[in-house]
Amino acid sequence: MDTKGLVVAVALGSLLVMPVAGVAADGAEGRGLANVKQFTLDHSRRLVAQAELLEAGLADYHGVIAAHGGDYAAAWDADGARLAEQVGAIRALWLEASNHYETIEGIVAGIPETARYDLILDAGNPGTDSEDVAEYDLSLPDGTVLKRPGNLFHGITEPLFWGMEETGIKLPADLDGDGTVTRGEMLFDANLGLGAARALTFWAKALEADMAAWKPNREDAFTSVVVMTPTVGDYFGEWKESQFISGEIGAFVARSRLSDVQGIMSGCRRMYTEALSPVVAAGDADLDSRIKAGFEELLALVEDTHAREAAGTSFGAEEADALGNEAQDIADRIVALVLQAAAKAEVEIRG
Template identity: 35%
Template sequence: MSAITSVSRSKKWLTPIALTAALVVGGCSSNSNGNNASESPAASAQASGQSPDLSKVNTYLVDKATALHTSTSDLQKTANEYYELAKESDFDYAALWSKEQTKVSELVLHAKNIFLTANSSYETMEGIVAGVSDLSHYDVDIDAGNPAGDGAEDVVSFDVKLPDGKTLEKPGNFFYLEELTLWGTNPDWAAQTVKPDLDGNGAVDFGEVLPDANVFKGFTDSFVEMSSSLLSDAQAWKATPEDALTALVVMVPTMEEYFQAWKETRFVSGDQSTSQQFVAVSRLQDIADILSGLQIVYAEMKPTIAATDSAQAEQTEAELTDLVSFVSGLYEQEKSGTKFKPEQADSFGADAQNKATAIAGQITQVAATMGIEIDA
């Protein structure tokens, strides 16, 4: 197979230096309640082993993990049906397209729609999965991990055994594998003998390919197993204040790397882009989805933070809402047809990162006041 470009989805946990910078930028307000950490209700609850009710965070994660597993199971059914049709044609894709054009088009387009649904289900819980140390290995395997290679970091943990008996060793994260297969940006994973007009518009547009049935089925079978494992662990996981605040501090200030990835995709760089990935969904949508999940986490921690510093709780919520609005506004412009330039992406990324770093600093400082350790 041809060389695979670096996946570049990995999350960078904050170093002590970065945390210090976040504290400086954050500029937390003084305790408006006039309480020190030992006197506040939140700190007293923390010291006595009591915790705020974070059951809504647990429920949110399980709901999203269930949705992801449902989507991957649906994708598996589609991959199996497509595989059987290809097998009947002895994996001769020209013959398959000639005999089953309507059915094949329906299956491939349906698979792409399932991918889009699955992607959103995952991104909306990614802030929790990637931000909590007990769950973060799933983010590597599902959405962030790189293929094995010379000097590669954050490599996925799994191999994929294909129906034909071949094994692909640590080939990359599952969304990467599915996207490159269904949109054909890795030519080794798509049929090269057919140029299908899947949507019947009279032209073969970017991303219109027949996926290699062998790799499509192999990737999807393994993806279902991984999503099932995530769901099981999500059901067993119980959120703690340490988990919630760590997820916020780790995941909110990742804006610049996401905007950099967005700049390098077709959504900004157009035909000049050399990126094989992020062709199906704009990174702006991914960022907005991630932040929406983190808003849920913050909303459930806000009463505890407010017990220590009510003014700070309100300020952080307002700034997080502003960050979400900033990203969502850009995404709405993009959906409406605005074509942003690479230099604009850099500027937007810097602005978003500044906002995010300030938020992380505020949360880090209030966590210290509450006696909650950030595991970053």
């Protein structure tokens, strides 16, 4: 590990032992809510640290391009090896940052106090859409302000860093040095990349601050599970439409969408087992067992499908549809049981 990485690791270690404030319940439920908050904070802090590293990587890349007056061809001729290395490092940093967010998305997106961050960071639409718009503007280093440009991870940076949108490609380039230029081998817009990386750091820090201030409660926990668990079918639909199934260039190109589904649904399961299971089991142990079994069945389906894909299985559109429908059916059964449990506990699901 280099010195910079060691400093980040030490900083993270000190952050992860910070106490959690604002937990408003006692006993097993209180401990479970505290555990969920601590887990989410841990990954929020890691997301911030990773976003800062990504921003630094983009600043270096931007600096090389700027040193050649914004001439990408001249920059490639003079510093091609360095730029190729930087693009590879930026992609690796992006994947790690995205991993930390996907791990907690199932929690963050389901809590009313933090749901807006999911739209900004990962799931929101541009302002040209009529709903689920990411409510922020993106300022770029050259002074340009993009109004409501869409979410930062999958809407802007992923297609930019992997060269999947023509407008972001500044120069096709043989990044791996094999003598040919294939899809995704290019220099991307440094101005947009650095601006987006700065925004990612800003909003990751804002999420961390709001998560630290969040006071976990039973209503939020029930709401989170009810809101996020049934989204699994939508994620399978995105997997079906991605290049991993359709072969068409679009979103979700850096890795299979199934990787994200695992993280999101694991977060839903964690919220239930840590924060809600003690409440539900106290009143109806059988209902609690059925809900937990449902989550195990759902995660087993997602994990098995992802493992098969990683092992080389090619899925067609019809099989992807069938798997998505199966996952959705399981999720719908889980939610019906959780709603039953919420009614028994006299908990109102928050909008």
